[in-house]
Amino acid sequence: MMLSETREFDGQLFGLVKFTQYIESLKAGNLYMNNLKFYIDQEKESGIKGVGDKLEASRVYSDMTFKMFDSETGELVAEGLSGGINFRLNRDEKRPVYCMYAVDAEVLEIVREDEDFYYTKFNLPKEEVDNLVNDFGNQMLYINPKPFLERVVPAFEEKYSFKAAKVNYDDYRINNSKRTNVYTDQESTEIYFWKDEFFKNQNEYRLVLTDVESDTPLIENIGDISDISTEFKIDEFFSDKFELQIRKKQG
Numbered sequence: 001m002m003l004s005e006t007r008e009f010d011g012q013l014f015g016l017v018k019f020t021q022y023i024e025s026l027k028a029g030n031l032y033m034n035n036l037k038f039y040i041d042q043e044k045e046s047g048i049k050g051v052g053d054k055l056e057a058s059r060v061y062s063d064m065t066f067k068m069f070d071s072e073t074g075e076l077v078a079e080g081l082s083g084g085i086n087f088r089l090n091r092d093e094k095r096p097v098y099c100m101y102a103v104d105a106e107v108l109e110i111v112r113e114d115e116d117f118y119y120t121k122f123n124l125p126k127e128e129v130d131n132l133v134n135d136f137g138n139q140m141l142y143i144n145p146k147p148f149l150e151r152v153v154p155a156f157e158e159k160y161s162f163k164a165a166k167v168n169y170d171d172y173r174i175n176n177s178k179r180t181n182v183y184t185d186q187e188s189t190e191i192y193f194w195k196d197e198f199f200k201n202q203n204e205y206r207l208v209l210t211d212v213e214s215d216t217p218l219i220e221n222i223g224d225i226s227d228i229s230t231e232f233k234i235d236e237f238f239s240d241k242f243e244l245q246i247r248k249k250q251g
Contacts, residue, residue, distance in 0.1 A: 001109065002105070002106075002108070002109055002123065003108040003109065003110055003118060003120055004104075004105035004106050004108075006105075006110075006118075008249050009104070009246070010105060011104075012104060012105065013102060013104055013146075014145070014244060014246065015103030015142055015144065015145060016100045016102065016103065016142075016145045017101040017102075017103060017140050017141070017142055017143070017237070018100050018141045018143065019132060019135075019139070019140045020136070020139060020141065021136075021137050023141055023231055026141055026225070026229075027141070027225060027226040028225075029221045029222045029223045029224050029225050030219055030220075030221050031207075031222060032218075033097060033098045033218045033219070034097065034217050035093065035094050035097065035214050035215070035217070036056040036094070036095050036192070037056075037093040037094060038217075039051065039052050039053050039056050039097075040053065040055075040093055050131070050135055051136075055086060056088075056093065057088050057093055058087065058088045059086060059087055059088065059183040060085075060086040060196075061084060061086070061175055061180065062083070062172065062173050063175070084173075089186065091213050092191060094212075094213035094215065095208050095210065095212065095213070095214075096209045096212055096214050096217070096218045097206050097208045098206060099204055099206045100143075100204070100207075101202065101204065101205070102203050102205040103142075107122055107123060107203055108121070108122060108123065108244060108246075109121055109122070109123040111243070113248075116247060116248060117246060117248060118246045119243055119244075119245055120243065120246060121240060121243055121244070122237075122238045122239075124201075124238050128201050129234065129238045130235075131201075132238075133235055138233050138234050138235060139231070139234070140231070140233070140234050141230070141231055141232075142232055142237065143228060143229045144228040144229070148228060148229075151222045151223055151225065155220065155221070156220065156222075160210075160211060161209070161210045162207060162208060162209050162210055163189050163192070163193075163207075163208055163210055164205070164206070164207040164208075165193050165205070165206070166193070167193050167194070167195050167205070168194050169194075169195055169196070169197045169199065169200040170195075170196065171196070172196040182194065192206070192208045193206070193208075
């Protein structure tokens with residue numbers, strides 16, 4: 001049984017994971033933030049979806065009808081059906097972003113329970129774990145989310161406007177109104193938190209600087225986090241070796 005099926009813990013974070021080879025730098029509180037163009041270019045250059053995503057911050061529509069008019073006479077000269085269209089604002093691809101993996105109800109399976117606790121393990125197939133190791137190497141840092149975000153806020157709020165949230169995943173072959181309604185407001189920051197369902201296994205939680213345009217990576221320090229983080233190997237962390245104990249909500 002998936003923990004998400006209980007509906008008790010929707011939206012609750014039990015941990016944040018950063019897949020990185022630069023463990024000591026992260027423990028020291030250094031958040032290395034590429035802009036979204038970095039990830040757009042990764043897929044464009046390699047042709048491989050994964051770490052890279054060419055549709056980051058894009059407004060994506062499928063099965064669009066179009067009409068072409070003569071600009072002088074206003075006469076309709078052509079119309080038809082397009083398989084799809086996508087576009088983005090130039091400023092959006094320059095937003096710095098910090099990406100993490102969310103440990104939440106979506107990725108945890110209940111293996112047993114008692115009166116007070118659910119005992120859970122990750123439900124990731126071995127193939128997905130192997131893909132993580134191939135993409136990122138085998139090092140990761142598990143971070144306690146509440147104190148982490150409590151350190152992020154004062155470090156960032158005096159300098160930037162920012163948003164931290166879980167990414168929404170959707171089938172981009174369908175024009176879901178919940179997603180496309182976001183596209184109508186060009187000032188909305190929600191555009192940075194939608195990705196195609198292909199990437200759903202990344203279960204991403206991200207921090208975006210919503211008022212910054214940068215062509216180069218930014219490094220922001222939030223202070224030492226070694227007291228709220230633990231280093232693991234990816235293939236061990238997502239194995240049967242560990243069990244996460246979650247207290248049931250009372251009342």
